[in-house]
Amino acid sequence: MIYLVVALAIWLALWALNTRLANGPSADTRVVSLAIPLIFGATLLIIWELVVRGLNVPLVILPPPSLIAQTFASQTAILWADFVQTFIKGALTGYVIGCAAAFLTAILVDRYALLKAGLLPVGNFMAALPIVGTAPILVMWFGFDWHSKAAVVVVMVFFPMLINTVAGLAETTAMQRDLMRTYGASYTQTLAKLRLPVAMPFIFNGLKISTTLALVGAIVAEFFGSPTLGMGFRISTSVGQLALDMVWAEIVVAALAGSAFYGIIAAIERGVTFWHPSQRT
Numbered sequence: 001m002i003y004l005v006v007a008l009a010i011w012l013a014l015w016a017l018n019t020r021l022a023n024g025p026s027a028d029t030r031v032v033s034l035a036i037p038l039i040f041g042a043t044l045l046i047i048w049e050l051v052v053r054g055l056n057v058p059l060v061i062l063p064p065p066s067l068i069a070q071t072f073a074s075q076t077a078i079l080w081a082d083f084v085q086t087f088i089k090g091a092l093t094g095y096v097i098g099c100a101a102a103f104l105t106a107i108l109v110d111r112y113a114l115l116k117a118g119l120l121p122v123g124n125f126m127a128a129l130p131i132v133g134t135a136p137i138l139v140m141w142f143g144f145d146w147h148s149k150a151a152v153v154v155v156m157v158f159f160p161m162l163i164n165t166v167a168g169l170a171e172t173t174a175m176q177r178d179l180m181r182t183y184g185a186s187y188t189q190t191l192a193k194l195r196l197p198v199a200m201p202f203i204f205n206g207l208k209i210s211t212t213l214a215l216v217g218a219i220v221a222e223f224f225g226s227p228t229l230g231m232g233f234r235i236s237t238s239v240g241q242l243a244l245d246m247v248w249a250e251i252v253v254a255a256l257a258g259s260a261f262y263g264i265i266a267a268i269e270r271g272v273t274f275w276h277p278s279q280r281t
Helices: 002-023 030-054 065-074 076-111 113-127 131-142 146-169 174-182 187-222 231-240 244-272
Strands: none
Touching: 002 030, 030 065, 065 076, 065 244, 076 113, 076 146, 076 187, 076 231, 076 244, 113 146, 131 146, 131 187, 146 187, 174 187, 187 231, 187 244, 231 244
């Protein structure tokens, strides 16, 4: 009972602190904008720890954060090997190939009306296919190593990236395109100097969406066949062993990797599209 009382007291105290920071005179400063989510996250972890211990929740249902942190620290070598196998080899490789192929295909689709009429409906159909249906097929085609995981990621990121890029290339107005023709600009010159810069917010939107899809696709693909390595493999086997602390440690690795990946793409976007209204503060 004492754990639950302490949990409630900490919740109220940190909630009051966050409320004061959010409504205070320094609410718009960078320090406060970083402090508020950190305090909120720390609050959730503390409450989680105290409630699990106070209610004696079995470890196979929900381990406390302290046990997860202990497992994370003691199994660093395994977690790193799984990270390299799933993220670096599978997710990142598939992400680069899929996004690059989608970008080049989008330019062809924009250039030729036949491809726009024929390929985009197929793309919408393929994007709606469930990963649990396509992943086993690709694993059988490309084998059980990371190559099949990269292939799954390519399929997952290709069509969202394609659709966003095509939409971005169509964002210019007729007056802008007519002006470029008046200057005697070729299609390539118009693409490089007008249409691609205007399309950049859409392109980065597709890149950011694909960061999440890439990691999820690589992890789920490992459920259908993998060497004795990888986040998906580790999660699947640890669940069978009722080692929920290891499962949560892998989830932490995936969350950190996914957040960092998204943050890197968002930071690049801010540098490239600094002129766009969405980047103005």
